[in-house]
Amino acid sequence: MKKIRIGIPYALYFYEYYPLWKEFLTRLGAEVILSKPTNKNILDLGVRSSLSEVCLPVKIFYGHVLSLADQVDYILIPRMVCVEKGAFFCPKIIGLPDMVKSSISTLNSLLVPLVDVRKPYGTWKNSLFQVGQLITDNSLAISRAFSISWENFQKNYVANLLDPKLLNPSLLAKDTKNVAQGLDKMTINININIAVVGHDYLVNDSYINLNLIDKLKKMNVNILTPSMVPPRIVKKQLKKLYKPIFWSLSRKAVGAALYYFENKVEGVIHLTSFECGEDSMVGELIHHQSKQYPEVAYTEFVFDEHTGEAGINTRLEAFLDMVRRKKQYEINFAPSR
Amino acid sequence: MKLTLPRLGNIEVAYETIITDMGHELIEPPPNSKRTLDLGVRYSPEYCCLPLKIVLGNFIEGLELGAEVLLMAGGWGPCRFGYYAQVQRDILIDLGYNFKMLIMELPRGNWKTLWDNINILRNGKKWSYFANQFGLAWQKILLTEKLENKILQVRPREKKKGITSRVFADTIVKIKKAKDREALKQIEREALQQFDEITDFKKKNLIRVALVGEFYVSLEPFVNHHLEEKLGYLGVEVVRKNSIRAWVEPIVNLHLFRENIKDEKEIEQAAYHYLAHSVGGEGQSTVGNVVLAHQEGLDGAIQVIPFTCMPEIVAETILKKVSEDLDFPTLTLTYDEQTGEEGLNTRIEAFIDLLKMRRRKGVMVS
CATH class of the missing domain: 3.40.50 (Rossmann fold)
Known part of the structure; x- marks a missing residue:
């Protein structure tokens, strides 16, 4: 048959x-x-x-x-x-x-x-x-x-959940040691954690997000996504909000973003798509929360069918440059954590 | 306590009854204007729907006048409206305002918040008085809506252009000042009589159009660029399908009077073939109402939606199919802060011309 x-x-x-x-x-x-x-x-x-x-x-x-x-x-x-x-x-x-x-x-x-x-x-x-x-x-x-x-x-x-080692700042500690040993400060490749939050269908679809994940990987960035955060933690994080979120697909993204803010990853990128109703509200909530964590850099990328690759590249590079420079500054001048 | 509320059509007729009479100070936000819109647009997220922006503008103007407490309705999705209060609160806090927000919504589990909010509103007055005032406020809203529906029929038949709106504006002032139900009845009688005087009953067989779509945009004339008035002056009788009554009753009476939800059931039934499940907001009732409008023999339907409205975009997609299947013209008007007056006029006029043409053709063929 x-x-x-x-x-x-x-x-x-x-x-x-x-x-x-x-x-x-x-x-x-x-x-x-x-x-x-x-x-x-x-x-x-x-x-x-x-x-x-x-x-x-x-x-x-x-x-x-x-x-x-x-x-x-x-x-x-x-x-x-x-x-x-x-x-x-x-x-x-x-x-x-x-x-x-x-x-x-x-x-x-x-x-x-x-x-x-x-x-x-x-x-x-x-x-x-x-x-x-x-x-x-x-x-x-x-x-x-x-x-x-x-x-x-x-x-x-x-x-698929988060490997706790990923969030471990040990990589950073190693770099600090190298600095102390007198290696060339400017060329040290500082390993940074960037959380890419948003709906699964934006984070995982490399055509919509213009290969964002691959690009980040090439830039030696440790990528964290919402699917790595266990549901238990998402639930706990969402309690911080004034009112629970009533969209299932956004819950994960917001909970993950709050979790990464709290764990002080170096940067959070929120992916949204043009005309997405959930993201317009949720983006504002995440943005509001991000102000409580000034040490975490936050940005939002909006995608639609006309998004040009060059524009995204520029913004991504600028964002990473900013994060890296901040890190370098901390290593050089600020007392290590 | 200095309290302010958002605007919506003529709903402010009820504000004094439930706020001032309870011993609060009512800070009435200025009528919606270009400034309200500008303030709202400046501080809201870009892709939020228009009602959020306008209501935010109302709140900012209210706070500028010294309001301390904001009163807002809420909900539990899936439409974005349920999250308005939260987002607006965040934005206003970021702007540095100092205020308290009372959110009126059916609670999930936590009934204490609603109870506390009601007690703040009651302000130590007797429960019987509070209930009575709420009843009166509700009667005022019902009367206003009844008259609003009436003037939709009067305006295309008025003897002198613009007189209906003037008479109605006077009536609104009277309703606002009314202190008991007797006075409301008197006002209703007078208003209906006045309307009869200005109506030219010789005008018959006017084009009839259903107005469906998103709740706020269809009821707030500033946002929809006075669509009902425009259509009235074109000699079109508008049948308004959204009302505050239809919006509030299913929520409040949910567990009390089942029979009041009958209308809603009927609309759902009509939409079922095209949209089998509620999608939040007015999505399903828009589809249902268009099907019903066709059955009632109306000439066409106009759907008004704010840009990026989620439920209405679902409805819009499906309306294309409904319109094709039933051979029933529909027009979708999308509103955002950029909507221009002239473009709108052209589209409305063209649509009405089409309806008139269809009528003539129908007469010739039969």
Whole structure:
């Protein structure tokens, strides 16, 4: 029998939930086709088929859906509403299946399971079950596939968390020693920690963020991301705010930013996309919090479909120069910590 | 205590009843103006939606006049409105103002804050008096909305241009000063009579347009560049789909009177085929209301949204499809601080011409 082919657009929340769906569907014997990483073609497709007022990540999601359209039987677009108490997804993500359906008329069938853990029919298990029943009638197999893939999903999530050594200032201490030994002060390569916070789909999509992560790596920077911060710490950090944040996807970014501020990393870069509603508010909150930590440099990069690489390069270099110079100054003149 | 509140349409008719009569000093923010907008825009995050900026402008102008306490509504998402108060508080603190912010919202778990806030407002007055004043304030808002809906029908039929707005402005002043429900009834009778006098009943079969979209922009004339008035002068009868009543009742009566939410259910049902889940704000009701407007036989719908509004962009995307399916013209007007008056006029006029043309064509064919 021919396998059912299910397409997963590699954008938005799938940066977080793709491993779960992939494993579940493969275990049930479906063929999972992941769209290619974002490229010029996908962006163009997305921009052409969506309204101009829609935010960049959603436009790119459109592009991924269109690029999958003629390769698969079904396209998976879960309606993500709520995965934890007191927090929702952004309105555009909740309405995403309907938006895609009404903008693109030529699509194959969409799979739209509801994920809303407040409701008994919307739990992860039920929503995966709905999709599983399309592939096989054997509910025992579905059940087993669910529990295994759920377990692995949790395990992998923990595996990606922060290695505590990364935040250790020992690297810096070594450099200070070198300085004391009389090495050339100006050429010492000071290892600095830069936290890149923002939605997963901005931090991890190297096409949208114009290879920012690679660029930072080349500049000998130790990169920290929100996914490295354990959920427990995020929760604790968010208590600092006057009012809890009610967007699931932003919670991680804000909690991580506050955590990195508190641990005095050298710099924090907040990635936002043009027209993103969450980021406009959350950016202001992070900015406000950053003022309490004057020793941490903070900047915000906004991306849209017209962002030029040269502009970002200049800003990034200027930001790093500033951070480095500050560090150098501390090593040369300030008493070491 | 010197207290200030944001503006929204004619909602200030109720302010004296619940603030001044409780023994507080009401600092009424100046009417929305270019300056309000400029102040708001200068200090808000760039990509925030317009209502946040205007309300921030209101607060700054109120604080300049000496206000100590800011009263603001809140919510729990997913629309950004729930976070307005928090962000505005942060911005105003950074600007160096000294104030206290009372946020009225249904609490999550912590009912004490709401209780404390209500007690601050009550200011030691008797509960019965407090409840009575709140009831009166609510009646004032209901009456204002009723009359506002009435003038939408009167204005396109008025005998002398501009007279409706003048009569209405007088009525608002009267409502503001009213001290009890009897007075309100008297005002209502008088106003309705005056409206009848200035209406030319010979004008029939006017173009009828539904006004849907974001709550604040559709109700605040300064922000939507007096859209209702403009349409009225073009001889169009506007059917306003948003109201303070429809906004507050489901929140307040949530656990008390279930039947009041019936309207909302109906709208949800109408939208279900196109947008199956609520997306926060007025996203789903915008879609539902357009479908209902089509069923009611209106000629078209105008959706007004602030730039970057999340729920309304979802609705806008879907409205394209609704409009195509039902053969029902819709126009989306996006407002931000740059919106120019003339561009807006042109678009509205063109849209109304289109509606008129469709009517004529329909008559000829049938």
